[in-house]
Amino acid sequence: MFGSSKGTPIRKLRPVPGTQRAGDALRSEGAGRLQSSAPTGGAATGVMDRPKASGEKLEQYYEMKTRIHRKLVEQLDLAHLNADDDSIRAQVREVVTGLCEQENALLNYNERLRLINEILDETFGLGPLEILLADPSISDILVNGPKSVYVERKGRLEKTDIQFRDNSHLMHVIDKIVSAIGRRCDEVSPMVDARLQDGSRVNAIIPPLAIDGPSVSIRRFGKDPITWDDYLGFKSCTQEMVTFLEACVIGRLNILIVGGTGSGKTTLLNNLSSFIPVTDRVVTIEDAAELSLRQPHVVRLESRPANIEGKGRISIRELLINSLRMRPDRIVVGECRGPETLDMLQAMNTGHDGSLTTIHANNTRDAVQRVETMVMMAGFDLPLKPIRQQFASAIDLVVQAQRLTGGPRKIVSVTEVGGMEGDVITMQDLFSFEQEGIDSSGKAYGSFVATGIRPQFIDRLRAAGAHVDEGIFERRVLLTDDK
Numbered sequence: 404m405f406g407s408s409k410g411t412p413i414r415k416l417r418p419v420p421g422t423q424r425a426g427d428a429l430r431s432e433g434a435g436r437l438q439s440s441a442p443t444g445g446a447a448t449g450v451m452d453r454p455k456a457s458g459e460k461l462e463q464y465y466e467m468k469t470r471i472h473r474k475l476v477e478q479l480d481l482a483h484l485n486a487d488d489d490s491i492r493a494q495v496r497e498v499v500t501g502l503c504e505q506e507n508a509l510l511n512y513n514e515r516l517r518l519i520n521e522i523l524d525e526t527f528g529l530g531p532l533e534i535l536l537a538d539p540s541i542s543d544i545l546v547n548g549p550k551s552v553y554v555e556r557k558g559r560l561e562k563t564d565i566q567f568r569d570n571s572h573l574m575h576v577i578d579k580i581v582s583a584i585g586r587r588c589d590e591v592s593p594m595v596d597a598r599l600q601d602g603s604r605v606n607a608i609i610p611p612l613a614i615d616g617p618s619v620s621i622r623r624f625g626k627d628p629i630t631w632d633d634y635l636g637f638k639s640c641t642q643e644m645v646t647f648l649e650a651c652v653i654g655r656l657n658i659l660i661v662g663g664t665g666s667g668k669t670t671l672l673n674n675l676s677s678f679i680p681v682t683d684r685v686v687t688i689e690d691a692a693e694l695s696l697r698q699p700h701v702v703r704l705e706s707r708p709a710n711i712e713g714k715g716r717i718s719i720r721e722l723l724i725n726s727l728r729m730r731p732d733r734i735v736v737g738e739c740r741g742p743e744t745l746d747m748l749q750a751m752n753t754g755h756d757g758s759l760t761t762i763h764a765n766n767t768r769d770a771v772q773r774v775e776t777m778v779m780m781a782g783f784d785l786p787l788k789p790i791r792q793q794f795a796s797a798i799d800l801v802v803q804a805q806r807l808t809g810g811p812r813k814i815v816s817v818t819e820v821g822g823m824e825g826d827v828i829t830m831q832d833l834f835s836f837e838q839e840g841i842d843s844s845g846k847a848y849g850s851f852v853a854t855g856i857r858p859q860f861i862d863r864l865r866a867a868g869a870h871v872d873e874g875i876f877e878r879r880v881l882l883t884d885d886k
Contacts, residue, residue, distance in 0.1 A: 496523060530576050531565045532621075536599075542623055543665075548616030549573045558810010558846075570610075573617045577607045580619075586708070595708075596691045604691055622665075628695065629670050631677075639667075640814040641851045641882045643875040644834050647817065650869035651800055652678035655757035656860065661764040662804035667812040668761040669693050669737065671804050675759055676735055683757075686726045688719055689737035702729060719743045723750070736760040742781035744774055751797035767801045767818045771828055788826055795823050799860060801830070807838065809846030819858045831856050833876065848884035853877060 529536065535544050535554060543555035549567035553560050567573040581588050581597045588595040593612045597605040604622040634640050651658060652675055660675070662668045676696050679685060686702045687694050694703075704726065709716035719736065720743035726734055727750060738761045739747055751758050762777075764770035771794060778790050803816040815836040821829035833856055838849040855878030864871055 529579060530572070531567055532576060535563070535565065536601075536603075536621075536623075539627075544619070544621040544623070546573065546617070546619040546621075548613075548618065558806065558812075570616045573619070574609065577609065577617055577619060580605055581607065592708075598691050598693070602693060602695065604693055624670070624693065628673065631674055634674070634814075637811070638882060638884055639812055641834070643853065643881055644814060644817060644851070647833070647871060647875060648675060648802070649678045650864050650871045652676075652757065652759075653680065653869040654860075654864035654867040656799035656864075657751045657756060657797055658759050658800045658802060659770065659798050660759070660761040660802050660804065661767060661770040662761070663763065663765055663806065666804040666806045668763075668804050671802065671814065672735070672737070672759055672761055675802075679733055679757070683732035684730065685733045685735060686729055686731040687735045687737070688722045688726060690719060691737075694735065694737060696735075702726075702731075720746055723747060727755075731755060732757070734758040738762065739774075739777060741777055744777035745781040745783070745793075748774075748778070748793045748797040752793065767803055767816060767830055770801060770803075791826065791828050792823055795820055795828050805836075807847035808841055809844065811846055819856075819860070821859060833858055834881070850883040851881040853879055853881055 531552075532544065532546075535541055535552075538554075540556050541554045545553040545555075545560075546567075547553070549569055549572060552563045552565040554563055555561075567576070577588050580599065581595050583600075584597055586595050586597055588607050588609055590609075590611070593610070594608045595606070597607070599605060599621070602624050604624075606620045607617065609617040631645050635642060635645070648658075658675060660668050660672055662671075673694055673696070676685070676694065676698075679696070679698055681698050681700070683698065684700045684702070685696060685698055686704065687696065688704045688706075690706050692703060692705050704722045706719050706722060707715065707717040718741075719739075720741070723734070723736065723743050723746045732755075734747075734750055734755050735758065736743070736747055740763070744762075747758070747760055762770060762773055764773050771791070774794055775787060775790050778785065778793070798820045801816075801818040801820060802814060803818070804812065805815045806812045807815075813836050814834075816832050817834040818830050818832050821831060823829070832854050834851065834853055836849055836851050838847050840848060842848050853876055855876065857873060857876050861871060861873065
């Protein structure tokens with residue numbers, strides 16, 4: 404009923420009495436979505452002033468909005484409305500304005516404007532979430548039931564005054580998100596991963612698994628993706644580190660990106676992949692498509708969950724094994740989190756140099772232990788030493804991303820994997836971030852340093868045509884944060 408596809412929008416757009424006059428009045432007074440410029444009392448207020456009403460009045464407001472929306476559905480064929488067509492949206496706004504006037508409710512101008520915009524958001528978008536999705540400063544949207552919505556801005560969580568009417572309202576929004584990519588979320592499949600049109604990652608979990616009502620987590624990537632210039636501007640790394648990483652990608656080193664949740668692993672993976680030459684054939688494999696490679700020769704693969712009968716699941720591991728038959732020059736796996744880790748190591752060891760992937764780990768040493776554990780999940784009873792030998796032979800470089808106290812995200816270490824000494828994998832930091840403290844605003848600060856160690860694979864980079872000035876490895880402080 405609420406789909407958006409191109410075509411004839413309606414049986415007929417019939418303005419109701421008073422519509423044209425009300426629509427002209429709204430346009431003449433600069434009607435639009437009004438946004439507050441700053442939060443008050445620590446709460447994020449990305450919407451126009453909301454009436455401070457009692458629970459009874461708020462319920463009456465929701466009932467009126469539902470009633471107007473029902474009348475709109477009766478007048479319009481919403482299945483054929485194109486949300487991207489501004490002229491259609493303007494005509495529907497006029498119809499909604501007329502329906503609001505018919506209600507003859509005692510609403511002031513701002514309240515009526517809010518009501519109209521909310522009905523349009525329900526019709527064309529994701530309801531209460533639309534105002535948050537329109538705010539580029541928000542990186543995460545966290546819905547903990549219908550009455551509790553948080554957002555993350557600049558690394559800090561803030562509670563908003565956004566609310567859903569009830570669980571059914573929130574479930575309707577979830578259904579719109581997942582149905583757009585052919586997935587479902589119900590009692591049979593109460594957990595789902597999905598994505599929005601802009602590439603933002605969505606996870607939803609509903610009762611009976613979610614006790615206090617449906618929960619939605621949206622990880623946003625923004626309309627303007629973060630580039631290496633942004634990394635440098637945010638002091639997330641140094642120019643020497645960027646130059647070195649570019650040479651490593653061009654020189655076909657196998658790179659493992661590690662970090663905790665929300666540390667920026669996917670963003671870093673996307674930016675490292677930008678250094679892959681345009682002549683290479685790249686195959687990307689993900690659970691939910693997030694990567695946006697700029698190369699012309701890219702094959703994108705996405706895993707598939709089981710259907711309602713528990714059949715049809717296609718795992719990352721199956722896609723990875725299949726990709727080896729697709730003649731890839733490079734394989735990019737969004738994240739290794741299970742038995743596919745063994746196949747990824749074997750692919751890196753059998754001619755697919757220059758491959759990239761990420762795993763969850765707190766530091767580079769923990770990353771080795773996690774890889775060992777995930778390889779064992781493949782079902783083979785392998786001793787630890789052969790697993791470590793596979794790791795040391797496959798991985799050339801480990802890049803750690805970390806979200807520090809107060810929100811800043813930085814590349815805190817670039818580490819070379821040297822090989823094996825007995826039963827131990829040797830690793831040495833080439834660049835690192837040394838935290839020095841917390842400033843008055845609660846943000847961590849410190850310095851990037853070059854450790855003075857020259858990587859063993861420097862000659863390999865030169866042989867591949869990637870020039871690296873050895874002066875960048877001299878031990879010194881490269882960049883210091885402002886306190």
